[in-house]
Amino acid sequence: MTTTKIQPVHRSYGTARGWRIFIYVFGPLLIALFWSAPFWMLSGDWNALRIGFTVGMGLFGLFFVYCLYETAKGRHIITDTAFVYAGTLYRQELPLEAIKGFRTDQQYTHILPTSKAYPKIKVGYTSEGYKEIQQWLAEHYPNLDEQEQQQEEEAILLDDTFGRTTEERETNLTQTRRVASALNTLGWLTGAWLLFLPRFYEAAFTAGLTLPAVAALAILWHRGTIRPDEQKNSAYPNVSVALLMPALGLLLRELLDLELLHYDALWPLAGGAAALFGLLLLLGSRPFLQQPKLRASVLGQVALYALLYGYAATVAVNCVFDEGPAKHHTATVLRKHSSSGKTTTYYLNVTPWGPRRQAEDVAVSEEYYQQVQPGARVRIYEMPGRLGVPWFTVAE
Structure with missing residues (x-):
């Protein structure tokens, strides 16, 4: 892979100032707390419980000693030849020409090597100059998350099962994304309605029962285009929120408001509902199940949605729409x-x-x-x- 020519640099980044102050203030207090805790116990024999407690508190104290030292000494360094992490207990050095690219999540930026012979280096959001490091990486190396999503989208647009021409496939993909986005938005609203504003009780439960079923039918209708599970970097739209949040809202509202006298008669009904709902999801997800790298994620999340919806829907129909004599x-x-x-x-x-x-x-x-x-x-x-x-x- 050809990368942009990198000018000689030598930059060093420690822990961000705010986090340094936080650790320097509270670290010693926590160390004193943990190391003094064993002496607060009443005097007596050193039995197994007291010894275990003392050892545990000592280890917690040592951990915060490490945190203090790491905050003072740990650094990420960019030289003209390598990206380096110099820590308290170890040092990692990744040559610049061996950097494949980077990925990001909510807490870290992960710098990945071209070969297992080199270390992976991660940079936390608590690091000094975190945004500057991310910008430097973006200027010289590919964002592997974006690259993976782009490659998957290109594969979709080359698949003639989604349309006869590239333009038709692009239009279909855009429309499908709008459908998934609308269903997920309704999923958030329905879950919040059930949990926080359960007014118009039967209407709220009807919405909670209906939306996951509509999402499952959308997966079946747009077979191979809408995923039931959410996976980072996927170009395929998903309806995971529309499947999860209404069912979760139903369950929590039922736990707060409804109490069953016996559960024996419930389990066969809930199991049957879960099996039917899961089968509907699996039928719509067959193209994804045929891909080995996606199979575990799809099966795991389908099982979760089916069990959750099967139980919550059965209890809702049984109780909320009960018109029998009291x-x-x-x-x-x-x-x-x-x-x-x-x-x-x-x-x-x-x-x-x-x-x-x-x-x-x-x-x-x-x-x-x-x-x-x-x-x-x-x-x-x-x-x-x-x-x-x-x-x-x-x-x-």
């Missing part, structure tokens, strides 16, 4: 508590009711949780389930 029960609130994570779930612990033979938690909304106090009576509706899987909800 059985009314009452129970007394014994206590209440909440569980916090990325979202907060609120629970009332209530006395036995109906088919429940012991005190158990029931999930409620935050507003109802604030209103109800221990000792209050709550109404619980037991529902038969549209698909025959019984479930219940607390009347609020």
Whole structure:
């Protein structure tokens, strides 16, 4: 490969100033914290737990000692003959003529060699002059991510299964990308609607049920052009967001709002729905499955979408669209508590009711949780389930 002639240079880049200050301020504090932690324990025998804790804290402290030294000494150096990384524990040197190109991700720029005889060097976004290094690489070497995508797009435009002429193939590819983009945008909106603004309840669930099915049909209709999975540098449009986000929104909303009484009758139904949905995706993805390098990614993500949608869709149809007669029960609130994570779930612990033979938690909304106090009576509706899987909800 011929590269642009490189002028003699000698540039050195350490850790970016902001990160240096951060490490210099907090590094010593963390070292002191970890190395002093064993002495906070109550005096007593040096049993296995205490010894293990001391060793662990010592190792954490040593790690931050390394971070401090690496921040002070680690450097990326560009000379007139090589790109060098000089670190605390090792040194890597890649001759300029042996650089094949570079790839980027959210945290690093990876400089790749022409042969395994030379090392790969990565430059982190915390490095001094990170943008300058990226610009230097772009001026002298190919971006392998862009090159790979361009090569795949050229292969698509040479494939007469996508159209009779190059212009027709370009038009079809552009239209397909618009379809995929629109479906993915709707996927984000539907997932957010279900999770954050579940108003017009049945409409939200209908959207969550419908959009993944429409995306699967789009894959089947545009067979060999739309991928079900997302892969970096692929020139093929994909509908991964349209498949994932609505199903994920359904699942999370169900976990927050709906509770099943028994799961035995659910699994065959959910398994059947997952199998049908997965089969539909696989039928549309056959051209990609025939390519060995794509097969694992496609199969893995199709399995994920099928299992997620199969379960979430079955529960949604069974509960949200249940029109069967309800059985009314009452129970007394014994206590209440909440569980916090990325979202907060609120629970009332209530006395036995109906088919429940012991005190158990029931999930409620935050507003109802604030209103109800221990000792209050709550109404619980037991529902038969549209698909025959019984479930219940607390009347609020």
